[in-house]
Amino acid sequence: MPNGLLSPVLLLVQAAWLLAPGLVLGLELVRRELIARWLVVPVAGVVGAVFSYAAVWIYLADVTAGTVYSYLTAALAAAAVARLLARPEDRLLLRDVDVAAPLILLYLLTLFLVTATFGCTLRPELHELNEACHLSGLTGDNVLPQFFADHILDRKPRTPVWDWQGSARPPLQSGAVLLQNPITGTDLLRNLGYHTLTVLLQVLVVPSVWALLRCLRLNGYRLVVVLTMFLFTGFFVYNSVFVWPKLLAASLTLTAFALLFFGRPARSMWLLAGFAAGAAMVAHAGVAFTLLPMGILLLWRRYRPSWSHVGLIAAAGLLMQAPWTAYQKLVDPPGDQLLKWHIAGQWQPAFGTDQRTLTELFLENYGDLTFWQIVHNKLTNFETLFGRRITAPYLAGPGPMGILRGEEMSFVLFGLGLFTLALVVPAVPALRRRLAAVLDVARLKIMAIVAGINLVIWPLVLFGPGHPGTDPTIYQGSYAMMALLFIVLGAMLTVLPRLVTNLFVAANVAWTSLLWFVGVWIRHHNHWSYLVLAVLSWAAVLGFLWYAARRLDEHEQAEPAEDVPVEELAVAIPRPRDRRSARK
Template sequence: MRRRFLIFALLLGAACYAAMHVSLRIAPAHENLGAKLEGRIAEGEGWYPGEPFATHRPVRAWGSWTGSDENTGALTVGPFPAPVRLRFAVGGYPPTPGISLRLERPGTTDTLPVEAPHVGERWRIIEVAVPPAWVSQPVRLVAVDDAKVLGGWFAVTEPIRGGVGDGATGLWQNLTAWLLNGFCLGVLWFAAMRLLAPRQLVPAPWLPLLGLAVVAAFAYLLFWLWFAGPRIGAAASFLGLAAGALLLLRSRAPDAAAAAEAAAVVRLTALVGLLYLGVLHLFPSSLDYYHLAANRFRAELPTDNELPHEVSARLVAGEPLRRADADWLSSDRPPLQSGWHLITWPVLTKLGLTPRAATGTASLWLQLAWVAAAYGLLRTLRLRPNRAAAWTGVIALSGFFLQNSTFTWPKLSAAALAAGAFGLWVLAPPDLDRRRAILVGAVLASLAWLSHGGVAFSYLVLAPWIAWRMLRGEAREWLLAALVFGLFAAPWIAYQKFYDPPGNRLLKWHLGGQIPKDERGTWQTIREGYAALSWPQIWAQKRQNLEIQVGGRWGALVETDPARALERRNEEFFLTGRAFTWWAFGFLLFPWVWNRLRPDRGADPQLGRMHCALLLWPLLTIPLWCALLFTGGQAVIHQGSYAAMLALFVVLSAWFDRAGRSWIFLIAALQTFTLATTWAPGNPVVFGDVSPAALAVVLLAGAGLAWQLLRRRDADGPPSDFVAARPEPPAAPESPPAAPGRWARATPWLAGLLALVPAAVCSRALGELWWFGDDWDLLDQIQRLGFWRWTLLPFAENFVPLFKVLWGGLVLAGGGYGVLISALWLTHALNTALLARLLVRTGFSFPAVGFTVVLFAVAAVNVETLAWSVQWSALLAVTCFLGAANILLPRLAAGDLRGFGLPLLLALLAAGSALTFARGVLTGGALAAVALLPLGLRTPAWPARLRVAAACLLPAVAVAVAIMLVSPGNHRALGDHGRAIAEFAFTYWTAVPLYRLLDSVTWHWPLLFALGALKAGLLVAGWRAARGCQRHVLALLLIFDLGNAVLLGVGRHHTGLPAANSERYYYNSLLCTLPFLGLAFAAWLRPLPAPRIRISLTAALIALAGFLAARHWPAAAEQFAAHRGRHTRDVLLRQQQPPAEGAVPGVPFLSTARAKELIRHYGLQ
């Protein structure tokens, strides 16, 4: 709370003020331009009186409103040389049908439509990007008004230079307003903190937020004084600022601890605001603050950020707030932010700043209250001051806070005040006077509600807890708190009910689904809305709201494509899970944090309870909010309580800090990457060359935050809430897997049944599949060559006689395509059961088995493998592979490879795998390799291991030689393709299976490297968690996966790198990768001490993972049914005259006549 902060802000504001006045000078871009007027267009008039267009030199202007909206006419200005960017000001309602603006080139028919927004009764500078071929060529600006409806008029100026949008002018204007607002508001804020500090109403970390609350309460009072009359309000604003300055000068500084906490928050708030203003103005724009904030990161956000300004502007003008023709009533939004504007409005407008810049930047200060709240919560969770400040600075890099601080709908200020109330009510230290904490919290809660009503969702969750506390002896305190809340809320409720009723539009919209205004009450709207729906419809809408919370493409975190930056911003703006970006991975730390906060490990029990409370508050708020919202899909972030988002960011940051001191640097680096690649780029509305001045502001603020991050004053020493932990008992020695119990014997059967669930759900779509691609080629070869000869001939690069006997046998036995698809699914169920049996027999725990088997059984990325009959070849090879693994690995772990029956059986299975699928030759090689690796608890003798390895390897080598000799393919002409083979193999291994599991859509090397690093990290984590014979399983799968990558590189490198991500390659990759993930998942859960909690969380997370992996099955199956079923039938069975060639999907070389002949021969329907 040092005065030098205010002095520095005043000096910097004065410098920016001078720069602003120089750069704001608007003048005509050309002298003596010609203008042709037709109809009722007038020069120097023709617009409805409103905000004037301030210029340094006279600028000519024309308009079509000369007393009536029904006037029409046309205007032509020019010609003049076309600049790279044409800038002029517009007013009125140019998008109205019948009104048009355009540029045209004289002597040609070339025209360029100019899209201008609804501006209304004011002026707004717009910019038009001129085509490069037009630059320096003569052009004319043409405006036509043929509209005769309400709002059917426009106003335009001649081309201009200077003003907002010309270089860094907009930055200087808004930075000046922000600094001067900061000085004026800072006087009140510092005075409030000095007044409150000696009274010790709250712990020192909460003092800055409580000081802001005092200023907010003054703003609320000002709203009513301005409502009483503009003269009364203006006098109160000046007197309030003067009283604050006097109090600041005459009061004593608080103690060192409180001053240090306050200084940290002030410093952080200023740095974060400076950073946000720099990013906001990174591209020069002619938009004012409100429109820039609404278009900088997302195009055309609604005017919610302007509504408080409109209310305060009418109060300043002495106009009534009640307007019968308004779409939004003044009572639809709480008044706190409008009152906040009125604190500094008289001062800043006297200094010549535009009202929109003054109020917009004042609102930015109010939204930055979240900085004080986040710092207070982190300190309450017992992070040291510098660590709390550093984590607050890192949180500021999040796009969520950048967007919602600059776009000043007052949701973050409400969240900050509500978080303060929660901190004092629920997280208060035992030595704090309970009554005082409850009453101060009630003040904060009431101000939060007066800022934005969305925090009510967070209050509803606290209602049962408050009732419980009242039963525990706090009834008097909570009744007084209700009285305090009522005293603040009563004037506004009376305003809504009696002055500008009804004030319930948002309630009816969100809770009853009624968007247009009507006369019904809130409860009637909700009751009638639900009465019109059936219970299944209601459940579908609530389920859709819940699904949105975890939706989005997580692969977008590592994307860098600027063209998709807007799409990534949209996800982070709307979707709760995606908004947390890298913080979402903090949930993975839950078991470790829980373990570290256990009282039996030396932690303070109260700290653990605080972490749980702060976690449960948002986790209960979000489902309640999803359930209360009426419309399905409506539960996007900005429709709810931002207090939940703030609390989760804080608690996840605290978990990262508990997990290790280096996490903050990793999260800061990753979030800086996301800020630079996702939020910094422009968009179709705000774009162009980067402003050097804005970039300098960003770098300056970033350096300040980096300095805060690197400060080491309190880095040493143990956390204050921990004492010496009790030593952990030594780990038990490894032993062979125990005999399977009842659950283990049932697991393979349950797994097999689970694998059939997607087929049952999508049975209609799967039943519509028909012969496609290679299916027709195989049918053609059987009919031409004869069955037995066909089985012994190569199929492309495959030599697969066993698969051909099985596939062709089903066809010749009269099995239709449905029979072949059924065989696919039954084989998949068998494979899933074999995988579950293998994991159980080799000692995998219940979480590891459940996670692996559930995802393998139901993953929708397997759709091509399970919806195309020729993929039965790959599934049969996997069956032989898993069968052999179930036989070899338990025996290998036990050290018992005696007898000749084992090698013979393994040789048969290795041969079966190789003879059903070309890459099935890997089965024998992988089994041989794992038999020779010294990984077991009891390593068998070398002769036995060599015998088993030879038995596995010989069939694979024999089939591989046969393929080399008789099959065509890339293996016959490798030549100089080594690099292409390596790139394809690397691409496959890195992209599959995480690419589609994470719903990635872009394709570029940085993404592949990131996915590869993630996959490698998960493999290492799984290997480290494995014990004994589990490592035999992992080694076998890793060898199989790497060998599959190499063979795919050899066989498919000519198809292009994106083909490595084909869905048909996911089955084997899932099989090889999921056991690693399962072990890592089990290790992650292991620190949880309570078995019931661990089992419940395990089941819930496995169910959630299975749902996310399977949720695309209906859409994917329907897509395959349409393309590979109904379309083919339409072409070959129903069309009267289909194309003679290229009509058979997937096999363009097969003529339509030949396909029809095969249909008749086999009786295909």
């Protein structure tokens, strides 16, 4: 296992490779006043996702061409870094708190989570990634993207892994691994390089959460309170280090959300939102539960785009989704194991033996139930949302602490933790009035509506109960919904007295640090070159969050908010049909 001191340098290289071209684009969009500054890093994530997705198809076509593509993108990233450092206007924008703070947090958090993971192993030496203490006790889903990338490199992409077809899981994270194959494909850096890159992909949700909190017009203190509490939850910690690409999909969905509902109504923004939504679907299709209510809300007159803009969104989304759907149906069919499992209630471990379609299985399995059995199943699904005591899985270690970690990862109320206390705010008139004074309530309601619709349709669509995979646990649904719930409830919590809010933050940080880190590290094999870096980066994250709050408040005092409410833009910038009537 490589020395932990390699981690900071490796992370810097991989982050620049993934994000630098997108940062150039994001800063250019800021200069043209098309996006707010807090969207620069999320937009860079979308560009990195598009480059990664392209790698899948180029490597599938020809591995040699894919290798050339990897080196070309590395050269492009190096040129982008050189430009960012050489141009004074780029350096100035990079120092802006809404660009610099998400970037620095992205780096520090990824470094902390990677070193915390590699600092503790079940054996004296780590040979396979899931021999790390944090990654024990669940499944191997976190390494499926690596296996699919390996099979593409071996020119055998249809090779199954365990009971899964390669086409059963969306390929975006595999594309990022292929993009950086000169690093992730080496024997020395196979585990560390893969984990560093994929943790970085999951932590991209943090700049997206930052952007939506800025859209709510929270001051620096309140924004950092919500962000700190979110970062120190079991939900964020575990799903960042156990790198099934669900937080990556959430990040891209939240970026699309910000562009669609709080961005400027320009053609380029609709196109970018379509790419973000499409990239989210080819990262993890669970976010469909959040994209659906977003689409429903866009039908509302207040937010409804013109038909030409709808065409741009659809074209960009289809450009991302259609190739993968065609691959599933034509190259490695049927590619719908997860749908058959979750929606039709049919687990198929031997995926080649049952030739029934999703529709046939859906009708057959629902046809075997009475109306009241179906009602019972759906009510049970809703009950599961509130959590229940479990005996498995033990996450990141055995015993009561392993069960507590499993409950936080599985059930919505356990996962939200202290955030659920925000539900008292609407019931208290004084707090409700204060809410309107400290943030944009209209925007908060939009986020709450999307999360609420998601929370309702998710248990209705899943077959359940029965096999654990058909129950509405957190990891079966949309992580974008969870992120929106954290944002909405966290923003509401900030209207409580500051002393109470500070106690909540301290309790969240202490609980998660003990349960998910100290409690995992003890009684195992520790690697101090990683653990020392983990402790230092933990302290750096907390220190930088405090500093970012001060800088953000100073920034807001010096400059007015740069985004304009959607309703004002609708008046200021007429849609095409309004321009025609104006000319008449």
